[in-house]
Amino acid sequence: MIYAVFAPLVMTLLIPFFNKWKDKIHTGWFLLPIPLFIFLYFVQFIGEGFSPVAESYQWIPSLNISIDFYLDGLSLLFVLLISGIGTLVLLYSIYYLHKSERLGHFYIYLFIFMSSMLGVVLSDNVYVLYTFWEFTSISSFLLIGFWHYRERSRYGALKSMLITVFGGLSLFAGIVTLTYITGTTSIQEMINQKDIIIDSPLFPLILIFIILGAFTKSAQFPFHIWLPDAMEAPTPVSAYLHSATMVKAGIFLIARFSPILAGEPMFFIIVSLFGIITLCWGSYMAVRQTDLKGILAFSTISQLGMIMAMLGFGTKAAIFAAVFHILNHATFKGSLFMIAGIVDHETGSRDIRKLGGLMTFMPISATLALFGVFSMAGFPLPFLNGFYSKEMFFEASLHLDGYGGQFIPFFQQAIPYLAVFGSIFTFVYSMYFFFGTFRGEAKMGELPKKPHEAPIGMLISPFILVLGVILIGLFPNLVNGTFIAHSAEAIYGSAVEKDIYFWHGLTYPPLIMSIIVVVLGTLLALTRQKWAGIYTIFPRNLSFNEVYNYIVDKTETASTKITNKYMTGSLRHYVLYILIAILVVSGVVFFLTNGFAIDTSGLSTLKLSDVPDILVGLTMAIAAIGTIFTNNRLSAIIILGVVGYGLAILFVIYRAPDLALTQLIVETVTVAIFLLCFYHLPDLKKIKEKPSITLTNSIISIGFGALMTIIAISAHSSKWFEPISNYFLETSKPLGGGYNVVNVILVDMRGLDTLFEITVLGIAALAIYGMIKLRRDKEAK
Known part of the structure; x- marks a missing residue:
């Protein structure tokens, strides 16, 4: 597994060489085999008899940190998504990105991200997982800001970095606390100590820290605001990071730690509540967007909220549905992002107000979009995989009795209604996306380019994903026992068995909920122009983006003021700050560790052989003090040289001739350089300082000197270690x-x-x- 994780990272070293031939052969062709081989390698693990595989490599043994990889059903699901969709995205980017682009930079960033995501989902050591986790934030920052000459790209990249890194620091606090409680860095060993973790008084903090890390990465409300701005990235990045991989890292984190956290009332309330809110808010806001990728961004937020809510439910049915929808969402959403990129690439616009009637000009793209859109909407057709997992979501929302915690009765009863509400708007934005783009009247005069069908190479990737939508819809149980069930078992902690089939009867409650969604969704989609004015009432101009901008602006303003306070350009001030910091920090540490209690028994008594040492030391001290009172530059340099040469004599006394020779050479060169430099400087003048400045200088000087003396004596007299x-x-x-x-x-x-x-x-x-x-x-x- 280690070769699969680090292969993309190693490949980045060769990308600059491949990029030299980009005018003849697109750089992506050289790189395409890497994710494909990784995908084919892990495909072999699919099967009903699959059992987890573990590998371990020493890294920092003294800190109990090793590179541990653990492949179970959950990590296998994500590895196949990362490598499989990574292959399709790479193929798509070959036709999407022109050779004049900075292809070397793009593919280096993309492969760093791919390697980081593989490391996240395969790591069993929490600190290794965190390392890869932060690399996903850094590489996604670089990918989102790929077109750095655009102000919106820089803004989106910075926003995603600040929010996800904030969550990363929260995650780090959580894993440090977990390590402290359990005494291990292995996730699997932590799962075995579940009772110890839950009984710990630090458990609420652990829960909040891990949830914050997951929510920020997976764009859960209210941290969802970074994802729409991340759409400024090239479409291959959006299709890869923001539909199939990075945004699902938070989902993976919650799933991986579910065996520890699930079953607790606090976990259910927080994860389910915010998941449902994210589902409803994302779907509601998607209808407001006019940019195709903006619609898909909010739809992704909504779908991630639905998956998160199911993980919060914690029942067998909910876990199975969540895993199934992770797979389904990657297929239809990845294809739709690519279709949006094709529309932009071939028409020059993503503004849905300028689009329409493109089915005539782009029939293949429209057909692919049709399957993806109706699968995303959860339309009840047997060849659409999205319907199966959407219906399972409804079923899970109706049967929460398997959960062992104490529910808030109102919230438990409200969940099915909120699920239907969010799904209605999911249906509306799905119809809005398809019919607003491909049906209606063509607005040729408003498009920068005359629309035409995309080249076949650009259509291959979305075609394969749509084919996955159809095949999973027609034969869902082919991926069930061999794949999905193992993933659900890794999350739930025990076997999860469920048959997937389309028809459950007319009286089946989830089917009735689906029919309500389709009927009300169709009515709202047909009358969208009449009720769209509601967005001017709610949320109007209210947005968490304003909160983010306010915090960032105020932080920058305050930082500027603070920086201007201490960055005065005065060397005296800078030295003063450094010495005060050392004095305070060292003094506090000494006080807390009882370092001032010096054991004088470790100091040797005065002997006749110590007289030369003392004489040399006194000479050095007198010379150092003498530099303060001299007004002549030459005298100051010579007196200062006495200190250096005195140190060389001490090295000789203590039988270190090589150090003495080094000190003599350095001191001679230093004195010579001082003489050369000081020749060009004005004469020294004694300036009469204010009494307050003189007093401050004296206190700092004496205090710092006393501290260094105490540290030296303490280090000599204290024998804490061999x-x-x-x-x-x-x-x-x-x-x-x-x-x-x-x-x-x-x-x-x-x-x-x-x-x-x-x-x-x-x-x-x-x-x-x-x-x-x-x-x-x-x-x-």
């Missing part, structure tokens, strides 16, 4: 092959550190050389 020097002394010859311990440490023990230090110095030298050369070239001209 000195690491013993290890280096013992292993210098066996491991490094040398008796000079310092050299062995620098070259062997810490060879990489030394290498990077030399690299930094080399880069700095090259930069200085470049500046000198540039100056000389300008002077030569």
Whole structure:
């Protein structure tokens, strides 16, 4: 599994080379086999006899962090969606993105995201999961802002980053607390300690932290506001991230932790309530949109709310329906996003007010959209997979008795009505999307380009997804026992068996609810122009976007004011801030750890052999103090040099000749550079400071000096740990092959550190050389 997770990430290293031939061969063709091979590899796990597979690789053993992968029914579902739809999106992007685009950047971002999503759904270690989780936020930020020269793209990318990273930090707090309670970083081991977690007084915090992480990523109310603005991304990104993968990461998180959290009243109330609200609000607001991708964005919000609500119900039927709808939603919504991209690509517009009558010009696209739209609407036809999972949702909303918690009676009774309400508007926006785009009168004069059918290559991907809609609708039980049931079992914790079939009889309550949705939805769709004015009453101009903009604007204003307060341009102020921070933080830590209680027994008594040390030390101290009172630049440099050369003498006394030589060289070069620089500076002048400034300087100076003295004595007298020097002394010859311990440490023990230090110095030298050369070239001209 590790090869599958990191294959896209490794491939990003080769993309710049492939991109060199993009004028002859589209870069995407070189990359298409990667997600396809990943998909084909995991397809082999589908089957009735499937059992979980685990792999582990050491990473940071000292922190009990290893790269643990766990493939069960739930992760298999998501892996196949990520790799399968990733393959189709990659094929679609080859025809959608012109070769003049920054294809190298696009595919690097896309493959980083693909690798990150695979890591999220396969990780068993919570910290590895969190690492991949944040990479999805970063890569989605880059993908949404791909067309960075557009202001709306930058705005949408920043909004998605701020909201999802906020949720990521919340998730991090949750997993840290979980690790603290359970003493493990494995999700499966945490599930085995469910009772310990639930009985912990920290359980409510864990629940809130994890739910916040999931809600922000899956665009649940009120964090849904980032998803519509993310539609500024190229359509392949929208079809991949915002229909099938990233927005479902939050769904996956709730599903993965359901064995721990589900069954608790608080979990049911929060997840179900906000899921139902998101369903209703998203479907209601979708009808208000005029941009095709805007309609699909709010429809995605609505569908995600429905899935989240079913996970909140926690019953076997609800879990099975949620898993089934995750699969169904990916098929019809992915195809519809691609169709929206085709319409935009071939007409030059996504504004539904300018579209209409496109079925004549784009019959294949219209046919594909027809199947996708009616599946999304949950229309009762046996070859539409969306109807099956929508009907299961209605059934789950009617039978919540299997839940063991204490319900709020009114909320429990209201759930079916809210489900129908949200589904009615789902039907309305579905009809609005299809008939507003492909039927009616063609408005040729308002379109930037004359519409025509898309090239066959661009139609292959949505065709395959629509084919999936039909095949799953006709033969739902082919994916049931071999696939869906395993996913539901991984969430519920025990076997979940359910036969999927179309007809349950005329008196079947979910069918009656579906008929109500179709009838009322049709009436509202036909009369939309007459009642659409309701949006001027509610929500009118009310929007959580305004709240977001207010918070961001106020934060930026406050940050600017605070920054201007301390960024004064005064070197004295900057040094003062640094010293105060060190003094306060170190002092507090010393106080809390009883560091001021110094054990003087560890200090050696004065011996005759210590006299040279003391004399050199006193000389250095006197020289350091002398620099304060001299007004002559040359004298100050020479006196300061005494301190450096004194340190070299101490190295000699303590038998470190190599360090002494290094110190002598550094000090000599430093003094020489000071002399060269100070030659060009004005004479030193004693400025009479205000008494308050002098007092502040004195307090900080004395306090900082006293703190350094205490730290030195405390470090010398406190023996909390075995000195690491013993290890280096013992292993210098066996491991490094040398008796000079310092050299062995620098070259062997810490060879990489030394290498990077030399690299930094080399880069700095090259930069200085470049500046000198540039100056000389300008002077030569």
